[in-house]
Amino acid sequence: MTRASIYTVGGTVQAGSGIYIPRQADEELLKLCREGAFAYILTARQMGKSSLMVRTAEQLAKEGIRSVIVDLQNSGGQITPEQWYLNFAMRLKRQLRFKADVLAWWRERRHLSVSQRLTLFFEEVLLAEVEERVVVFVDEIDSTLSLDFTDDFFTAIRYLYVARAQNLVLKRLSFVLIGVATPSDLIRDPWRTPFNVGQRVDLTDFSFEEALPLAAGLGLAETEAKRVLDWVLKWTNGHPYLTQRLCRVVAEAGPPGPQCWGENGGRVWLIAQFQVEREAWYPLAARSGGR
Structure with a gap:
């Protein structure tokens, strides 16, 4: 080299290539993920957010905690809500490699909204198929700001956090949101409760x-x-x-x-x-x- x-x-x-500089945020994020807390890293570009995410996921894997990394920038711009939410669920299936027929399950519940299907997917499919704890890293969340239907997505994530009090299975699931947006940007409808869950991790x-x-x-x-x-x-x-x-x-x-x-x-x-x-x-x- x-x-x-x-x-x-x-x-x-990437692991084994280049120099990775650990910061206080490394310890903070790893600790939150170990505890099953919801977290977010929302800061300027080129600050090392994605490298921190990959490194944390690698460490969690060594400890028996499953991780999924979903880059929303790859979801496409010209897309319907149905396609966007189904694509999100399919990416979880591919990375976690569970057996359920997600497409069939999704179509059987067409009478529900896409956000309702997503929350049920986590409860009835993902957590039923995966016995370990799961951390879902959602990268480039600011790419959702150009879409007019993603308020429901962040509302669903907030629901999965709040519902832990009644459904203990959901405590095996946590999220880390990553991007340049601010929490107030994530749910833009002023009549909805703002996105006010999770702990902020600052990258210095x-x-x-x-x-x-x-x-x-x-x-x-x-x-x-x-x-x-x-x-x-x-x-x-x-x-x-x-x-x-x-x-x-x-x-x-x-x-x-x-x-x-x-x-x-x-x-x-x-x-x-x-x-x-x-x-x-x-x-x-x-x-x-x-x-």
């Missing part, structure tokens, strides 16, 4: 201590690598994507010359290196305030 290849600049950090920017593993890929002596990493973090404010991207640029550029170690030399050198990838320059400048 080359030095630059240890940095992930887009997509998720990298601190210097958290980001230290990234210094190993810069190809510099330890002291110099830490200094360059400090330069990078001052530019990116610790933003995960921008930090890894600038580290990759630095690693590919090679070590800075002696003239760069002065007070302003590092700043000038970073600017020169980052011009190599101009398409990423503008978000970096906006994020860092143009320092």
